[in-house]
Amino acid sequence: MDLLKELQGCRRILLTGHIRPDGDCIGSVMGLYMYLKKAMKDAVIIPMIEKPAPEFGCIRDIDMIQSDFKSDITEFDAFIGLDSSSSDRYGEALKYFDSAKKRIIIDHHVSNDGFGDVCCIDPEASSTCELLLGLMDEKLLDKDIAVAIYIGIIHDTGVLRFSNVKPETLNACAKLISYGFDYPRIIDETYYEKTRIQNEMLGRALVESIMFMDGKCIVSKIDQDTMDFYGATPHDLEGIVNQLKNTKGVEVAIFMYELAPQSYKVSLRSSGNVDVSKIAKFYNGGGHVRAAGFSMNGTFHDVVNNLSDSIAMQLN
Ligand code: AMP
Ligand code: MN
Ligand code: MN
Secondary structure (H helix, E strand, O other), X not given: OOHHHHOOOOOEEEEEOOOOOOHHHHHHHHHHHHHHHHHOOOOEEEEEOOOOOHHHHHOOOHHHOOOOOOOOOOOOOEEEXXXXXXXXXXXXXXXXXXXXXXXXXXXXXXXXOOOOOEEEEOOOOOOHHHHHHHHOOHHHOOHHHHHXXXXXXXXXXXXXXXXXXXXXXXXXXXXXXXXXXXXXXXXXXXXXXXXXXXXXXXXXXXXXXXXXXXXXXXXXXXXXHHHHHHOOOHHHHOOHHHHHHOOOOOOEEEEEEEEEOOEEEEEEEEOOOOOHHHHHHHOOOEEOOOEEEEEEEOOHHHHHHHHHHHHHHXXX
């Protein structure tokens, strides 16, 4: 995809990503925002996602994000959707999708079947940010754009640790850090540092976790009343599933939290042979081979029972 060519003549551009935005979503939206501001000086560019968590304050212009953007513009010349495998995860921005003159999809989810007018989807890319970097003209890159893109790669690879890291990923990071920013500080501030509440939630989830299938699976949950007691938000629960997955012998980790009574957001992580994107897609979610998610109605036990069957089919 020649991104700037695709955008030629576009004057009003909406950039968005998925609900409950993670580092890759925020990094790709902000990296592309800063890039297009330089490349297309006359265009109006609106970055529209939910308000990012405070640790992303190190990204320049992060305050330009318009979470509740409302305007008379009913038709955008281009709608660019980043890091989301389906339009139903665009949240508030979805209302501008159908009327946009051109819908451009940039994503790396294996579950993305290409629902735009122009699509750049590469499940081999570690992150949308890595993919996006490949679409950018190097002459327009700068330190601020590099920081945003770097954050996306770092977050989606668990700090360059997961199996989605390829030589291209490390080459991309080498190029990015050559812009000279304080990357150890950025990794600590945006990825490792946890608030007291976040650590308390992690502790609860680990202590209350249950192992099953001969120790190959682990599951834990946080209910709404626990979240209310600690004053925790869904953002405070990010990363718990990865820590569960770190348990020795575990091939599949499941973490879920209550969205509403009898309704759970489920996160899956795997190693070995289990493809969790297939399981998530079956339950109308999506993701990657080793990291995927979905929402499901029912009790905790209903969810675990359903998942046990799906996992058992792949484990055996
Ligand atoms: P999470 O478990 O929420 O950290 O998500 C793991 C991966 O699966 C991420 O790449 C998400 O974008 C994707 N994912 C999570 N939930 C859903 C969903 N309901 N639909 C599609 N993809 C999802
Ligand atoms: Mn994401
Ligand atoms: Mn991603």
